[in-house]
Amino acid sequence: DAKTTQPNSMESNEEEPVHLPCNHSTISGTDYIHWYRQLPSQGPEYVIHGLTSNVNNRMASLAIAEDRKSSTLILHRATLRDAAVYYCILRDVSKGNTGKLIFGQGTTLQVKP
Amino acid sequence: EAQVTQNPRYLITVTGKKLTVTCSQNMNHEYMSWYRQDPGLGLRQIYYSMNVEVTDKGDVPEGYKVSRKEKRNFPLILESPSPNQTSLYFCASSIGFYNSPLHFGNGTRLTVT
Numbered sequence: 001d002a003k004t005t006q007p008n009s010m011e012s013n014e015e016e017p018v019h020l021p022c023n024h025s026t027i028s029g030t031d032y033i034h035w036y037r038q039l040p041s042q043g044p045e046y047v048i049h050g051l052t053s054n055v056n057n058r059m060a061s062l063a064i065a066e067d068r069k070s071s072t073l074i075l076h077r078a079t080l081r082d083a084a085v086y087y088c089i090l091r092d093v094s095k096g097n098t099g100k101l102i103f104g105q106g107t108t109l110q111v112k113p
Numbered sequence: 114e115a116q117v118t119q120n121p122r123y124l125i126t127v128t129g130k131k132l133t134v135t136c137s138q139n140m141n142h143e144y145m146s147w148y149r150q151d152p153g154l155g156l157r158q159i160y161y162s163m164n165v166e167v168t169d170k171g172d173v174p175e176g177y178k179v180s181r182k183e184k185r186n187f188p189l190i191l192e193s194p195s196p197n198q199t200s201l202y203f204c205a206s207s208i209g210f211y212n213s214p215l216h217f218g219n220g221t222r223l224t225v226t
Contacts (some may be wrong), residue, residue: 032212034214034215036215042219042220043117043203043205043217043218043219043220044156044203044205044215044217045217046214046215046216049212049214051212087155087156091210103148103155103156103157103158104155105155106155
């Protein structure tokens with residue numbers, strides 16, 4: 001099964017950009033890369049997803065390596081409300097439309113004022 | 114309001130007493146799934162469902178059952194709960210499989226004594 005690897009924790013200063021990396025060296029050709037975040041005492045919240053091209057939305061940007069073996073979630077200006085655990089997820093299709101999702105361990109992002 | 118609703122939010126029970134955690138979504142989503150979250154282990158998928166009457170095992174299905182008789186509901190059943198099933202449980206749904214965000218419920222904190 002394709003898995004993801006993320007750093008356990010990262011720190012950032014408020015209003016500075018943050019780059020959260022994710023490695024997925026065994027990604028298959030049709031796996032989509034999703035990012036979610038989880039604030040304390042809440043369920044995970046969708047952030048962004050992509051397949052091959054870089055993606056932007058109001059929350060963040062997703063940069064995907066050309067070989068798709070890694071990706072980076074970019075928060076352009078971190079705020080205190082961005083302090084959360086960020087999960088990089090692959091939607092696994094290695095066994096043919098199984099629906100299985102694989103979560104990484106997540107990166108705990110601390111934002112300093 | 115589009116949402117995934119789980120009930121109850123908190124549940125304390127004793128070993129062996131059957132229980133059901135309900136999950137309902139009002140977005141006409143085809144895909145639904147259950148996760149458990151434990152300290153240091155992140156989120157792990159228990160079961161998922163691609164559509165009505167179609168369910169399959171995730172990473173940690175032992176000790177759990179699910180059913181999908183209607184599109185909107187996806188209950189999680191613990192026939193004989195044990196203390197190692199003490200955890201935080203999340204239900205999630207999405208329109209499709211590959212390319213659609215997951216919507217998570219607010220969680221059910223289960224304690225089995």
